[in-house]
Amino acid sequence: MASTLSTRCPWGLLLMVVIAFATRSCNGEDDKCKRDIQISQSASEPLPSGIPTYTVEISNTCVSRSGCSISNIHVTCGPFSSATLINPNIFKRIAYNNCLVNGGHPLLPGNTISFKYANSFSYRLTVSSVRCNPLLP
Numbered sequence: 001m002a003s004t005l006s007t008r009c010p011w012g013l014l015l016m017v018v019i020a021f022a023t024r025s026c027n028g029e030d031d032k033c034k035r036d037i038q039i040s041q042s043a044s045e046p047l048p049s050g051i052p053t054y055t056v057e058i059s060n061t062c063v064s065r066s067g068c069s070i071s072n073i074h075v076t077c078g079p080f081s082s083a084t085l086i087n088p089n090i091f092k093r094i095a096y097n098n099c100l101v102n103g104g105h106p107l108l109p110g111n112t113i114s115f116k117y118a119n120s121f122s123y124r125l126t127v128s129s130v131r132c133n134p135l136l137p
Helices: 002-008 010-023 030-034
Strands: 037-044 053-060 068-076 091-095 098-101 112-118 126-134
Antiparallel strands (some): 068 126
16 A cells, blocks of 8 residues: 555655654664663652652653653552652552653653652662654754
């Protein structure tokens, strides 16, 4: 069918090439782009009740010439919970050991999202999967 489309309409093939380019990963593969997401965590001042708090920063460190935005960032997070409310558009546990960052929306190169949580212990947070999106001019 692709050859029929390009025969009847010369722009059909060009359109398919543009779509293929727009949907490819910024570094070729989502697994490679996953390395561009860095998660750091540090202890913060405890709540008045004495519950420890932690500050988490999630950064897109992509330095590609064309840059890349990274979306659908999923983090392994165990049974993550917090004694304080976290904006679910920033960080949300959607299932056991599966937390979603930024509501699934892109995190642009050089940008960082941060939040605080309160719990008697810190959680080990690691990137489990991402989707890489090239920045188009």
